[in-house]
Amino acid sequence: MLDSKLVDLLASLSETEYLTSKSLAAQNKTSDRTIQTRIQDLRKELEPHGATIESRPRHGYRLVVQDREQYKTWLQTEQARMRQSIPNSVEERFRYMLARFLQSEEYWKLEDLSEELCVSTKTLSTELKQVEFVLGHYDLVLQRKPHYGVRVHGHEFDKRKCCMDYLVQPYYGALDQEGTQAKLTALIGEVLLDVMLRHRVKFSEAAFQNIVFYLYVACMRTREGNNIREASPDQLARVEKMPEYAIARLLVQQLREMEVEIEPEPAEQLYIAVYIAGRRILGDEYKLQSNPVVLQDVNGLIGLLMNCIQRVYNLNFKDNLNVRIALYNHMVTFHIRMTYGIPMPNPILEEIKQNYPFAFAIAQRAMVELERFYGRKISEDETGYFAIILEMALESLKEDIEKKNILLVCMTGKASSRFLAFRFRNEFGVYINRLDVCSMYEFEQYNLSDIDYIFTTVPLHSTAKIPIYEIGNFLDSDDIPQVRKKLEQGSTEFLRNYYRPELFFAHVTGTTRAEVIQELSHRLAQIYPIPEEAFAQSVLAREELGGTDFGNQVAIPHPEECFFNENMVCVGILDKPILWSSNMVQLVVMVSIAESTSAQTQKFYQLTSSLLSDQLRVKRIISRREYEHFMKLLLE
Secondary structure, eight states, X not given: OOOHHHHHHHHHOOSSSOBOHHHHHHHHTSOHHHHHHHHHHHHHHHGGGTEEEEEETTTEEXXXXXXXHHHHHHHHHHHHHHHHTSOOSHHXXXXXXXXXXXXXXXXXXXXXXXXXHTSOHHHHHHHHHHHHHHHHTTTOEEEEETTTEEEEESOHHHHHHHHHHHTIIIIIITTOTTSHHHHHHHHHHXXXXXXXXXXXXXXXHHHHHHHHHHHHHHHHHHHTTOOOOOOOHHHHHHHHTSHHHHHXXXXXXXXXXXXXXXXXXXXXXXXXXXXXXXXOBOOTTSOGGGOHHHHHHHHHHHHHHHHHHHHHHOOOOTTOHHHHHHHHHHHHHHHHHHHHTOOOOOTTHHHHHHHOHHHHHXXXXXXXXXXXXXXXXXXXXXXXXXXXXXXXXXXXXXXXOOOEEEEEEESSOHHHHHHHHHHHHHHHGGGEEEEEEEEHHHHTTOOOTTOOEEEESSOOOOOOOSOEEEOOTTOOTTHHHHHHHHHHHOOOGGGGGTEEEEXXXXXXXOOSHHHHHHHHHHHHHHHSOOOHHHHHHHHHHHHHTSOOBOSTTEEOOOOSSOOOSSOEEEEEEEEEEEEOSSSEEEEEEEEEOSOOSSHHHHHHHHHXXXXXXXXXXXXXXXXXXXXHHHHHHHHO
């Protein structure tokens, strides 16, 4: 089937005279080589329908119609099909214009595009703003020149990234009637896998697929005459020393042997190399010292992150070797992605934000330091990867398992009680310091002063503040995971030291983020001696660096740096939900933690995160607006 490029070429051909590939290339605003490729494609389309293209050395090409009626019928059918495929929605026109602009550096007149798309120039001019907005994300500029039209200006590598994100399927895939894209990507995948195995390079499945698509786009752009021809000598010298450059050269060589059109130019191979380097998973066999591109900056950047986290959150990870290694391995590839603007999608971003909101907030603040270094915005996808490492770091701060003193209360005889005690020690010995057993009659006189938990097979009525849990007589399979969860979690009564009734505000009237923060800061200052204005400004300054709303109607604002010598948690429920940063928010938990390294503080973050990521519990908090109900849901 014909596409717009082949239609333009067909219209350029003559039945009466030969035209050289050079003159056809000038008419179609492309290269001689691309014209030769398109001639072959067009000939395949014509020959089953009563026509062909005749070539003659030193003269060029001529259209030859052998069966006029058959050719005419086929051409009319193709033209009708293409008219029906004219984009007729805003989204379709957006992709159509984006594809047109990225095809070449020629100027496009709005009047011509308007005629092609059957819409007014006024409509097209409005829709062009969205195209310009998207191009800006890739450092591409839409240039306007009077009497000539508009065109895209920018680096070919940036154009390819834009094609991958917006046009791979619609642009190169919509015309893929014979499965060319599927066949070509499968071939590229086979070659890439072979090279990976030879060089022991590891990719995630998503990264592997992404590199395949980059190579596919590179091939299609090469066919259109859009090659990467320029790279600074310094840049090329640095990348040539990377192990990925040798991999890129071998990859291009093997692809060309399989007739995948990618130019073997050093600049072309350079960008394939950095694309591989930015996506690979580093193994022990990777010699970090041999990579001069990243070695100079990575350690300094890790120090920058560590200092920021300690200054803002009072968390010291500097001596944690596992965290430093994890950060170093991640920073090596991250540094390359940021240097060359290579995107890295994060398929579990929403899960990270919901399950690790504190780690994500730390990562979000730390990214500000890196943004200053790179001079570009760091995406939430990248922030999410750092959050995973920081969550691991937070987990490492937890102290060893705290052993508990447990009292078992049984109604049955001594033998059954001893059996239950035996089951308890067998299942939960790692959590037990001392295990006592008594009957329900002895319980009334039992000294509970050093008991942490009471597990009972009978209902007990006690005013003691010690947690009491009922279990079955023989500790059945349903009891075991519940008991283990309680012992692992430990007592949660300490949370009342963080969440205090005087700092629970059931009705907050602010209608903007700034108003809510100022109102909560004012209410806090009425209870505790804090510098109200300075505190509010610090929280607002932190918000400007990146919103602390992570979905689920919740925001967790906090000051830029520690303000108190004690932990403060202020809960506010808004009368009406407001747009915070990018999400609607009605429950605000404003946090200022002075001691971030204790096991209790880590448990505070863990339980708070669990509560605020639970949609049902958040709705119940907003509905009831009661402190004790909030604590009940928190302690569940």
